[in-house]
Amino acid sequence: MVLTKSSIQIHAVTTPEENEMFLDVPSIVYANDSHWVAPIRSSIAKQFTPTNPFFNYGKLQQFIAVSQDKGAKPLGRIVATVNQHLIEKEGQNVGLFGYFECIQDFEVAQALLSTACEWLRQQGMTVVRGPIDLSTHNNCFFLVDGFDSPPMMMTPYNPRYYPEFIERDGWHKAKDAYAYDFPLDKPLPTEFEKAYRIACKSGVNFRPIRTKGEGFETDAIAIYHLFNRAFANNWSSTPRSEAEFMEEANELQSLVDPDVFPIAEYNGEMIGFFMGLPDYNIALKHLNGKFNWLGILKFLWYRRQIDQGRVIVICSLPEYRRKMVALALIYLGMKGGIQKGKPYKRAELGYIFEDNFPSRKLTEASGGKIYKTYRIYEKAL
Structure with missing residues (x-):
């Protein structure tokens, strides 16, 4: 054509x-x-x-x-x-x-x-x-x-x-949809730590994602099924195949910081996760899109400058809402990001659709402020 x-x-x-x-x-x-x-x-x-x-x-x-x-x-x-x-x-x-x-x-x-x-x-x-x-x-x-x-x-x-x-x-x-900015120099409201304690007393266990070997593969597959279950009704979204999801997971495996990727389990079943990642764009900016041997060296050098992170997803099954899982995950994810030795000074959370009021309310209660707006367009043919 x-x-x-x-x-x-x-x-x-x-x-x-x-x-x-x-x-x-x-x-x-x-x-x-x-x-x-x-x-x-x-x-x-x-x-x-x-x-x-x-x-x-x-x-x-x-x-x-x-x-x-x-x-x-x-x-x-x-x-x-x-x-x-x-x-x-x-x-x-x-x-x-x-x-x-x-x-x-x-x-x-x-x-x-x-x-x-x-x-x-x-x-x-x-x-x-x-x-x-x-x-x-x-x-x-x-x-x-x-x-x-x-x-x-x-x-x-x-x-x-x-x-x-x-x-x-x-x-x-x-x-x-909105992206929220989180300065990490202010503590979360006390309700989030209380929620974590309530969740623990309710029998919810928390741990970091496993990043190596069979443990990573097992966690990634569980996240895949949980994601599809929790976000089945998301607008304009359809489930990926397990092969598609695992391909992306394997690409991200070496980039994961387990301290900002807590997982919630109940009776041995994964019921929620907080997916935070370092902002590798700070390093990728110097590669000019080329991940050859020189690009790898540049990436390893400039990744040391990373001082911020992105929260991609906070996922919690709705049937465990009374166990305060979502608030507990936010508490653990943010706590992991500001612990001694961590470089993070700020975080971004997004996207959240404009009409997802429960997620927006929770995000804003934790101190997030809208700082970017994104849009999808339509047209009749």
Whole structure:
């Protein structure tokens, strides 16, 4: 498929050379952005290989925008996705767009979005939603507020003009989500330590995640099943296969700090966890997306500068709410982060959807303040 608009051509990515151009786009868009952290190039490329378990239940098409004025220079990119699991869950033909990057030119953005929508329309989709990279378990959202600080690990970042461009193209807000800032120089309210004591007296056991060998694999599989059980009704989300989850878990295994990853168990069954990770973006920023031997050396050197962390998930089964498991996990996770010898000075918790009021209330009670807002958009086809 080739769409030509003035000096812009939109190509479907079909060759290795076009795929390299697709992967080059972010380095062009963010060339002068001091906050941007380049994703690991090989990790992004791997998501489009036939071995990705996504292709067992979905299909996609990559597109690139290319300038014809002075040679084939990449100007932008987008991926249109059909996730059959999401269609089955929602009962409507909802398609996705993701991996969107674009220079500051509305004509380029509009051409990319139009091309993705047309491909999805040809697949029988009636609604398109995004940005979502294949599923909400991957990168998703546009940042719409909070551009004054770099992104933490595994969070989206984009130029300010992306929301402006997509709204100008007729898209509307589907849902917002928030990231919360936690300065770690203030103690948690006393209710959190009391909750921990109540949970312990109620028979709940707490321990750090195991990070090696069979212990890690056992914990990761238990987290996978618990996550699917606890978040089965999350908006626009579908369960990953165990293979997908374990692939990501194995990538994160060496990065886990068990002191900020407590697990709750009751009668030997995992019932909750607090997933905190050091903000490795501080080190990754120096790699320019290349995790080769030099990149590894840089990563090992700069990881010593990490002084903040990200809380990705606080999970607790609702039937154990009266045992104060969620508050106890927050207490242990925060306590682990500020103990002697730890470098963490602040933490981020997110995402929390704007209409998830129980989680927002708990987060705000523990001292969190909204400091970034993210948005997913929709459009009828």
